[in-house]
């Protein structure tokens with residue numbers, strides 16, 4: 001499908017639906033919503049500017065916008081916080097950008113059945129400010145906690161830093177309302193009941209609409225899980241002389257079976273080197289500290305106190321040295337801004353330049369982490385040798401944990417990229433490197449992405465290979481639900497679902 005121009009009569013219709021104050025055609029409103037933090041060559045930014053931005057205030061308005069888009073065959077791209085790292089909210093084919101930020105209300109706090117019903121434009125920080133007064137929280141806790149929104153969390157099927165204890169977005173969203181690509185409004189969840197957590201009625205449709213990156217509709221309301229506000233929080237950081245010991249210790253900690261354990265994270269040598277190089281390093285240590293494992297526990301005081309003792313014992317008995325309360329608690333408390341600041345970086349010659357970081361993430365089993373780490377660093381080193389604008393900012397691995405501590409790990413390699421210098425040759429080399437990084441994940445029995453999604457140039461090429469027969473089903477689902485390919489076209493190679501159609 002080619003993008004139909006958004007004409008004046010279409011703008012008039014949008015104004016009729018959303019009101020004159022909530023439809024924007026001026027350049028800055030559109031340009032401000034054209035990008036996400038993942039790097040893209042500066043000289044090509046204009047390729048992805050939407051034709052018009054709307055900020056609806058109700059599900060019905062969104063439904064009408066989508067119906068209009070179908071009538072005129074205009075692409076529609078939902079956008080929440082715009083913090084996604086896989087281009088999901090980037091309007092690849094221009095069209096109508098639906099910004100859900102004005103839909104940010106808490107609709108109901110139900111303390112009896114432990115749910116909160118919200119609109120998609122609220123973020124976890126704001127939500128929890130309200131919930132805390134009631135002794136409960138919504139425990140979805142990404143590093144982007146203050147700036148990503150519930151709609152985007154569902155759109156990406158996000159990863160929570162305390163997911164080992166409470167689960168991740170897919171576990172914490174009980175049900176939601178979604179405008180389908182043809183404009184119908186439906187609720188999906190576990191069964192029909194909006195507050196039901198387990199059902200055997202029919203297909204588990206909630207999961208179909210988790211992580212669809214805006215290709216299957218627009219979420220307009222969600223019912224979320226509430227848990228008691230943790231009485232006690234305990235963080236313990238351990239240092240190690242080498243990766244092998246740190247990796248083994250990570251496995252022992254994550255498999256401890258401690259119910260209060262919310263997260264176990266392994267930072268490798270490159271990550272520590274980078275943190276030391278930057279002025280904003282959070283983990284100052286002597287040079288013989290080569291790796292760090294960070295752990296955190298949440299729960300009641302009665303649970304956490306004895307659990308913490310055991311955690312410290314396991315960490316030290318498996319080769320770790322406890323880094324002390326100040327570093328452990330201070331660094332854990334700053335977990336939300338570890339990545340929020342590095343919009344600058346230091347080149348290897350010490351020069352400070354504006355840099356964007358990019359991370360490639362994957363789900364990998366614990367036993368395969370060392371091999372994957374070696375091969376990923378080799379790929380980035382080869383890239384860095386050719387172009388000095390790329391820099392290896394290290395890797396971390398984060399236990400998935402959710403209800404099975406032996407589970408897989410989110411592992412991520414962070415690459416600093418001097419975006420202004422990203423010419424076509426460097427961009428092509430980066431896209432190839434991304435594809436190579438994804439290929440390693442698949443070769444070791446992993447999945448290309450644990451939380452960001454895999455719809456950027458490079459890794460997206462390998463999605464069919466990873467999913468096998470599932471990819472054919474995915475295309476059929478897309479075509480049935482979105483017959484005219486108006487929802488976020490160009491993402492996930494899903495245009496292939498329409499091959500053979502008349503243009």
Ligand SMILES: Cc1cc2nc3c(=O)[nH]c(=O)nc-3n(C[C@H](O)[C@H](O)[C@H](O)COP(=O)(O)OP(=O)(O)OC[C@H]3O[C@@H](n4cnc5c(N)ncnc54)[C@H](O)[C@@H]3O)c2cc1C
Pocket residue numbers: 036037077078079080081082083084085087088089100120141142143144147148149150151152153154155156157158159160161212213214217218219220339340451452488
């Ligand atoms: C500093 C930083 C730290 C991060 N840390 C984490 C982390 O710890 N864990 C993690 O999982 N991610 C992390 N991310 C990535 C990002 O925050 C997540 O992917 C997040 O879920 C995106 O939410 P958003 O509101 O910004 O969504 P957006 O980027 O606006 O959108 C993401 C996708 O969802 C779609 N979408 C948006 N709204 C809707 C809607 N209402 N209905 C349907 N689809 C919709 C969009 O089209 C897009 O495809 C981080 C990013 C940054 C910049």
